[in-house]
Amino acid sequence: MSGPLLEVAGLRKDFVSAGRFGRGARSRVAAVSDVSFAVDAGETLALVGESGSGKTTAVRMVLRLIEPDGGTIRFDGVDWLSLPIGELNRQRRKVGVVFQDPATSLDPRMNVEQIVTEPLVIHRVGDRKERRRRAVALLSAVGIPESALERRPVEFSGGQRQRIAIARALSTAPKLLVLDEPISALDVSVRAQVLNLLADLSESSTPRPATLFVGHDLSVVAHVAHRTAVMYLGRIVEEGPTGELFRTPRHPYTALLLASQPRRSPSERRPPEGASVAGEPASAASIPPGCAFHPRCPVATARCREEVPPETGSLAAGGGPRRFACFQPLS
Amino acid sequence: MSEPLLSVRNLTVTFPAGNGAPVVDGISFDVRPGEIVALVGESGSGKSVTAFALLDLVPEPGRTTGGEIVFEGRDVRGLPPADLRKVRGGGIGLVFQEPGSALDPVRTIGVELAGVLRRHRGLSRAEARRAAVEWLRRVSLPEPERRLDDYPHRMSGGMKQRATIALALAGGPRLLVADEPTTALDVTIQAQILALLRRLRDELGLAVLLITHDLGVVAEVADRALVMYAGEIVEEAEVAELFDAPAHPYTRGLLASRPDAGGAPGARLVAIAGSVPEPGSRGAGCLFAPRCPEAVPGCLAARPSLREVAPGHRAACILAAGPGGKP
Ligand SMILES: Nc1ncnc2c1ncn2[C@@H]1O[C@H](COP(=O)(O)OP(=O)(O)OP(=O)(O)O)[C@@H](O)[C@H]1O
Numbered sequence A: 001m002s003g004p005l006l007e008v009a010g011l012r013k014d015f016v017s018a019g020r021f022g023r024g025a026r027s028r029v030a031a032v033s034d035v036s037f038a039v040d041a042g043e044t045l046a047l048v049g050e051s052g053s054g055k056t057t058a059v060r061m062v063l064r065l066i067e068p069d070g071g072t073i074r075f076d077g078v079d080w081l082s083l084p085i086g087e088l089n090r091q092r093r094k095v096g097v098v099f100q101d102p103a104t105s106l107d108p109r110m111n112v113e114q115i116v117t118e119p120l121v122i123h124r125v126g127d128r129k130e131r132r133r134r135a136v137a138l139l140s141a142v143g144i145p146e147s148a149l150e151r152r153p154v155e156f157s158g159g160q161r162q163r164i165a166i167a168r169a170l171s172t173a174p175k176l177l178v179l180d181e182p183i184s185a186l187d188v189s190v191r192a193q194v195l196n197l198l199a200d201l202s203e204s205s206t207p208r209p210a211t212l213f214v215g216h217d218l219s220v221v222a223h224v225a226h227r228t229a230v231m232y233l234g235r236i237v238e239e240g241p242t243g244e245l246f247r248t249p250r251h252p253y254t255a256l257l258l259a260s261q262p263r264r265s266p267s268e269r270r271p272p273e274g275a276s277v278a279g280e281p282a283s284a285a286s287i288p289p290g291c292a293f294h295p296r297c298p299v300a301t302a303r304c305r306e307e308v309p310p311e312t313g314s315l316a317a318g319g320g321p322r323r324f325a326c327f328q329p330l331s
Numbered sequence B: 001m002s003e004p005l006l007s008v009r010n011l012t013v014t015f016p017a018g019n020g021a022p023v024v025d026g027i028s029f030d031v032r033p034g035e036i037v038a039l040v041g042e043s044g045s046g047k048s049v050t051a052f053a054l055l056d057l058v059p060e061p062g063r064t065t066g067g068e069i070v071f072e073g074r075d076v077r078g079l080p081p082a083d084l085r086k087v088r089g090g091g092i093g094l095v096f097q098e099p100g101s102a103l104d105p106v107r108t109i110g111v112e113l114a115g116v117l118r119r120h121r122g123l124s125r126a127e128a129r130r131a132a133v134e135w136l137r138r139v140s141l142p143e144p145e146r147r148l149d150d151y152p153h154r155m156s157g158g159m160k161q162r163a164t165i166a167l168a169l170a171g172g173p174r175l176l177v178a179d180e181p182t183t184a185l186d187v188t189i190q191a192q193i194l195a196l197l198r199r200l201r202d203e204l205g206l207a208v209l210l211i212t213h214d215l216g217v218v219a220e221v222a223d224r225a226l227v228m229y230a231g232e233i234v235e236e237a238e239v240a241e242l243f244d245a246p247a248h249p250y251t252r253g254l255l256a257s258r259p260d261a262g263g264a265p266g267a268r269l270v271a272i273a274g275s276v277p278e279p280g281s282r283g284a285g286c287l288f289a290p291r292c293p294e295a296v297p298g299c300l301a302a303r304p305s306l307r308e309v310a311p312g313h314r315a316a317c318i319l320a321a322g323p324g325g326k327p
């Protein structure tokens, strides 16, 4: 197969909601305006950005949990959006998902064996004994003992529940893993355990899956993602290899995110206050015209208020080139 | 060194669940005027319960079962209800994690603020409204005059959190207790709120007890930090010293396990094994022993108490070296 495993182009989603309490004007929320990216097998792409920037909406469209209003998705050689529902459900075994909250993402009535093997049952993989064997192997890979099989999610800590969710996501040997803030709800002391686990799994799995990782902590993203795409109000404003992007941000919004990260130690120099203090985030319900970032941008000009900056650079999977959408990129 | 503003001694709070094991177990600490003290710990370590206990607001069926909470020379626990009400809001202001949870959804922020100003400062209606605008300006809320007549649902999380801080400060407290005030906010807005807390401390001489699980927040704003683990304070130090020379293996573990923005994909982190023990299943000896890479048999003999390891630096670990003493 040629080309990236997952290729998303021009993805768009508006949510239309009735007015407050059913009264008043209907409002339109442009959750994702125009999003394109590509991920290769074995590669991790992170989506970062403030709350409401459209990260979850974008990945839920890739999962077809939300139907896009426009755009195309090519996944593993097929036109993913035109798959009829029956075929889509068959193909879903190629995708594993872990959501943010381990307390609510696992069905409390199921035991661990049922949770981990459910995708195999749905896709009619193996018989009961084979599925159980697979569950034991997956659980052991994520550091959960076999004795857990009969127990229910409430009996586990947050970190253990997230390991179980990861084992479930891996059960069908997916080609694509979607992780939406998988460690944000965990205790600080167990975050590193789960990050190490994700790193081990991505190296040992064959074939190595492509991973879409939604996160907001840039230091976590540095540890998991080969490339990072920065989202602002429904668009990717900058994308590049993670290390390079963090060292030399070209888009002023990326620079703002970096300057806002708390310091690692009190002896590190604090960036000048102006570098991180920049206005209120706009909402997806009222996106400013032109460059959506202009009301908060320290270097905005008249042009930024009128024209949407085009993307500079090229879309390329596998590291290398960068792209950004800004009239006055930082150098 | 000035007299402490708040002096907590052997504070113990108990919930009937978990066989009535204390969730806050005999903690002691001071907060001095104008000082920002961080209470840092993981979920369930007892930070919020401590915050509630300071104002005698522990939710049912919990109970403060022991200790003293001396604020400006008087034990809050023995105060008659009228005096306690004056301390709440007037002496100690509170800000909670969920932006806006302290705001009444059916009242404008101006009405709420004016209410506090009239109650705690005895201002007239017109004076209170003018003062309310000033408070909104002081917490850097954009367009304060216009915001005065806004309802909470019209504000973003960061704006609500600033309004809440204005509300907590309007009564003129000397101490602000802020429980994870930025945890629900984006880092960009967190940076603004932390800068605001620093500025309020500088301008008003305000003392802050800042509760957080994030060592980055501690590094960013605090003067001194108390590290809490499973209901106990296990280390206390000035922040520079805490980061440079952590004395407790738990603190060292937390510092070492943090991912680094300069890290590379796939690089392994130094993780702390296991997870935090539940209140009902906390054994004898050091509570961190089951996860501690440095544990020795002696660690299980008795609960280590906080001992001075350097001036102003205490740790509850039998291996932490005392000043000139043997470990
Ligand atoms: N079902 C829905 N109906 C209406 N609006 C929605 C819906 N889902 C999302 N939105 C809106 O779309 C925008 C993008 O939301 P999304 O959840 O994708 O953001 P996000 O980047 O994942 O944020 P977070 O970091 O908070 O998870 C927001 O303005 C949100 O309020």
Ligand SMILES: Nc1ncnc2c1ncn2[C@@H]1O[C@H](COP(=O)(O)OP(=O)(O)O)[C@@H](O)[C@H]1O
Pocket: B015, B017, B023, B041, B042, B043, B044, B045, B046, B047, B048, B049, B050, B059, B060, B061, B062, B279
């Ligand atoms: N209302 C309550 N009922 C029963 N247990 C509670 C209640 N509130 C807190 N606890 C328990 O007290 C302990 C400390 O909780 P908390 O102070 O909220 O932790 P933190 O704020 O550090 O995350 C936890 O074990 C928690 O389950």
Ligand code: SF4
Pocket: A251, A252, A253, A291, A292, A293, A294, A297, A298, A299, A300, A301, A304, A309, A325, A326, A327, A328, A329
């Ligand atoms: S296009 Fe203009 S407003 Fe937008 S980020 Fe670039 S300089 Fe700032």
Ligand code: SF4
Pocket: B248, B249, B250, B286, B287, B288, B289, B290, B292, B293, B294, B295, B296, B299, B304, B316, B317, B318, B319, B320
């Ligand atoms: S007392 Fe022992 S177990 Fe506890 S922190 Fe110190 S070395 Fe570790």
Ligand SMILES: [Mg+2]
Pocket: A055, A056, A057
């Ligand atoms: Mg999301």
Ligand SMILES: [Mg+2]
Pocket: B047, B048, B049, B179, B180
């Ligand atoms: Mg809490």
